[in-house]
Amino acid sequence: MYDAIVVGARCAGASAALLLARQGRRVLLVDRMKFPSDTMSTLYIHPPGIALLARWGVLDAVAASGCPPLETVGYDVAGLRLTVPTPSTPYARVAYAPRRQVLDHLLVGAAVAAGADFAERTSLREVIWRDGRAAGVRIRTPEGLESVPAKLVIGADGRQSRLAALVDAPFRKQDELATCVYYSCWKNVEADFGYHERPDSWIVRIPTHDGVTVVATYFPQDQFAQIRLDPLAAHLETIKQNAPDLHDRLAGAERVERLVGTGRQQNYFRRMNGPGWALAGDAAHHLDSITARGITNALTQAQLLSDALAGQDLDDAGGLDARLARFAEESYGTLGEPYKTTLELARLRLTDSRAALLRAVARSPELTRRYFAMIAGVIDRSEFFTPELAELLPAAARWTAPAEPAEPAEPAGPAGPERGEVTTTPR
Template sequence: MYDVIVVGARISGSATAMLLARAGYRVLLLDRAKFPGGKGAATNLVHPPGILRLKRWGLLDEVAATGCPPIHSYGLQSGPVQLMAKLPAVEGVAEAYSPERRKLDEILLEAAVKAGAELRERVALRELLTDAQGTVIGVRAETEDRTPVVEHARLVVGADGSNSTVARLVGAEKYDSHPVLNKSHWSYWADLPHDGKVRTYRHRHQHAFTWPTHDGLTIVGLALPVGDFKASADQERDATVISAFEEVDPEFAARLRETRRTDTWMTGAVPNFLRQCHGPGWALTGDAGYTRDPITAAGITDSLRGAELLVEAVAPALAGDRDLAPALADYARCRDALVSGHFQYTRDHATIADYNREELEFIRAMARSPHHGSGMVGMFATIVPPAEFYSPANIHALFDHIPPGSEPGWKIRMVRWLVRGAPRHLPPATRLADRLIAANLGSMGTFLLGSPVARAA
């Protein structure tokens, strides 16, 4: 009898098993794969909140030692408008890293095993065992040669990815579910200079991105709305990606032409959903409970935070200090509160809609204001909640960084009058200003207007 059986031994499963084993619980960690596994569908970026967890767990030095440089700044460019800002610190950590995915998986898995979790590879979950009340009490699994494995536990955790078997077996419902919004292709490039920056570009419904990763390599990729994406051979993709960079950063495109791609092109696309993440005797964590578009590169960070959240919630119940059911309900509430704002932001970003003139003016102002620039990239990096960034006070302060005169266009000038008060001593009309600003912010406008969605974040 185990305290917890964790199904899935990659980011979220290994982190969960490690934390539970370190807290002294008896943990079985099983995965149908054999490790070290493949490189997986990921562009590897881990934002500061994820790095903070790795540091807290004593694993950051090991991750950094795999040969991935720290990243201090993120940028966004659209046409002539360029924003590059330092990441805000979260509990003293203001760096991101993009470690080789296989190595990150290995470090977490080794930490779980070292902490005492029992690992069984090449074992696939087939059924869940339940008692007469329907509470999950264990698993029925199978080895590769079809040998049955039956084990019991007080809690079964599904950390088995977006197509979670645990979720299917318990009938966990999806909610806030949205289809695939874009598809991306990316690869690794050698001999590009490293300057510790994530660069993203939005132009003509294309989202190009690049950042330093492991072993002196650079990730280079392009995301396109689903309808614009065409499957193509590697050489053709080189041409598509380089010509997308040509339009937004000709200097970088020239460097791509002079240097070399070291891997094949990889393609990825995922739908967006939250899943009911607990029930009697079971819980879901990582992508099994929450899958989002990769455009904000937040899945690993969310998985590390989710593992911590789950273990903090269930540990007192496993210790006998409270019942498991309310502990799991707390976990679900905290998970939704933590992710729902960024989930909405990610979906908004994932449509790859071009910015209108007013949005570009706002981004230009953010580039002039270190506070707002850092807030904007902090929002991308899951540090600053969208409800905070798009609060009326923060957005009104942005008008201090829009120069007076006719340059910003009449709409922005009019809204500035409404925010600050017009000439001839007319008083400010901030509520009207907020409505006009929100109309230009797409779904992010709901945060400014303080809609129920915004408050839930």
């Protein structure tokens, strides 16, 4: 009998397994992939996520893996070129963008070192129910099907979460698809971390391991059908048009690896808890990757889940469910702000009022600091959009006006296949 089975062994699942194992729980962590394993991501982790890695003792290994620290943020928008220090927290001064096959593997290693059992190439098939509660799982291992009882089943199995489907976790909030994204990897390019924003376009350059720079290009979702016909051409053309300096730097560089992209970056919150089960990471909540919040959110949720369960007797079903409910409420509370900021930016509307706001912000070092800190999740929106700011800059009030209610992009229920996901081969 395990205390907890965690399905999915990346930033949400491996972190949850690590923290629960450190509480002295018996934990089984499973993933259908063989590790180390890569996944779709542009890799950037904001300082609040880095602070958690530091707190858990994993950051030193990330730094030792050769991943460069990202000490500044560049922003090229509305005639402005800003470079600011990475917004810091008391526990993290810089950001990192580690390759996922490195980061996720380090987290799994830390979970195993803390006492968790890890089974790779092992898939969740069914939930075992007893008296209306999740009481374990049926898994397919390389040796065959097995039943594993557990007091708690945690789904950290990503956007297409099988656990969410099996427990019938409804969507609590869904918003329409906002962007589509394609990214490429380049060697021998001098690049620091930064964004280039233009109307209908958002481009990010992200240095990672081995001298590689990831370049991600975001387009409005309504251009996806057209762009996916020749995504590489669209990717290179938007860099040329909207980030000409970066385009010049790429001219002498070597493109490595495949172009990768997706038009299916859903925006949702699912119900995250039920009798004997919980969801964390993308399984619980997903948002457009434009603000690079997914990894930090997943790490945050692992910490919230571990905090909620601290000291709880898992044999006390009522007590356990109350703690899971607390975890879910704290998650909705914590993740609501980045969700709102992300959806605003993901509309890719560089309106006159937003451009005016950014120009005004750029004139004040303090507002600039607070703006970037808000985007990084270091401060809350309320600490940036103060009444004083709205009085000083009416544009701030207009920019933050609530979005029109969005129609759900797809019906609630088990998610379908990744219809829009496309990869192409290197040139």
